[in-house]
Amino acid sequence: MKTMADMYDLNAIRDSFFASQSKSTAGQQEVYVDREGKVRLGTGGENDAPLSRVPQSTFAAATGANAARLERERRVVETKLPANTYYEDTPGAEGWVYEITTMFEHRYVMCARFDGVEYQVRLIEPALETLPTHDQHGFHLYHSGKICLSERSGSGQPTLQEAYARSATWALGVDFVRMGRPFPFNRKQ
Incomplete structure (x- = not known):
């Protein structure tokens, strides 16, 4: 029979x-x-205590895969994203930060990041999610600042280029919402 010392060895x-x-x-x-x-x-x-089993695989960051993905992303950034795009590597805030100005002269700063499955985009500025009139559905913007880029539950896009393109289109659509109109790019809205 195992003792407590054996279990915590x-x-x-x-x-x-x-x-x-x-x-x-x-x-x-x-x-x-x-x-x-x-x-x-x-x-x-x-002891009838609820326990969670620990998978005993290797703790590792896929540095080779991450480096290759970042290099592919860098090529997309150089040819498809705004010239002001830079990579932010602050822990918890990693991603490609870019600024766009819509045809209505509204400025948006966003950060696109790969979450391991797809690319998510977070609105950095302006802080629309803090407005008293903020409606997650109308703005397609979660209270966390994450932009809803698709109808799938993860709301991201499969590539950095698609996430950027959708986020720029989202910004233009939000301009209409900010002017009191419905979001123009959804048939049912």
Whole structure:
């Protein structure tokens, strides 16, 4: 029978990860986290406490894949996005920041970022989501500042170029909403 010291043995937890990552079953044990965030070995049903099983794959950033994606994005930025576009790499705010001015002379600053699945765009300026008249549906802008670029639940676009093009069109549509008209690019609106 395992003691509490056995369940919280950091060396045994590490060894279990190493065994899993080397595809060896020898020495591999299940690792769990309880509701307080404590990491431990176990079977998942001790003390009737709800536990979350930890996948024991390698912790890694796909630097090679990320570097290749960033290089592809850089080529798109150089040929398709505004000349003022730059890459912001502040943790939590990574992405391509660009500024556009619509034909109605309204300025919009946005940030497009790849979320691992698709490209999302967040409105940086102006802070329309804080207006008392802000309507998420009418503006196609979530309270978080994320722009709704599609009818899919993720509301992003598959490429940086498409996300940029949709966000510029969105800005023009929002100009109409700001002037008291319906968003012009949705048939049902």
